[in-house]
Amino acid sequence: MDLWTDDFKWFVWFLIRSAIYGYILYHAFCFLRRKVPGVLGYGPIRKYPNMRKLRRVKGYFNYRWRRIKRKKKAGIDPIRTAFDGMKATPLNLGTMSVPVLGELESVVVIVLNDAALLRNLKIALRDCCIWWEW
Secondary structure (H helix, E strand, O other): OOHHHHHHHHHHHHHHHHHHHHHHHHHHHHHHHHHHHHHHHOOOOOOOOHHHHHHHHHHHHHHHHHHHHHHHHHHOOHHHHHHHHHOOOOOOOHHHOHHHHHHHHHHHHHHHHHHHHHHHHHHHHHHHHHHHHH
């Protein structure tokens, strides 16, 4: 019985000593990591400034992306709202010629109609490819 209790006590004291030494070594290394570069003459450890800039830009793009998704979830169509904003500006239609007005009207109809937009994009891409192949 004494042999078992001696082994158990030794094991418990080993765990306690290991925890204390580990705690001391961890804090000593943290302190050295902070203080040694200054002692050796390297000055303070600086963060890379371009990484800070990148983090800021990335944050802005994530904010913009989340804002677009939030508006889409709320049911706001970005194309329709853009065109509503354009309709709010007064156009001097008296100075425009009839073909220009017809073209403008067709562009608005195409952008508001998804199927027409895709059809016209396909035609434009095909014409572009034919022109390049020529």
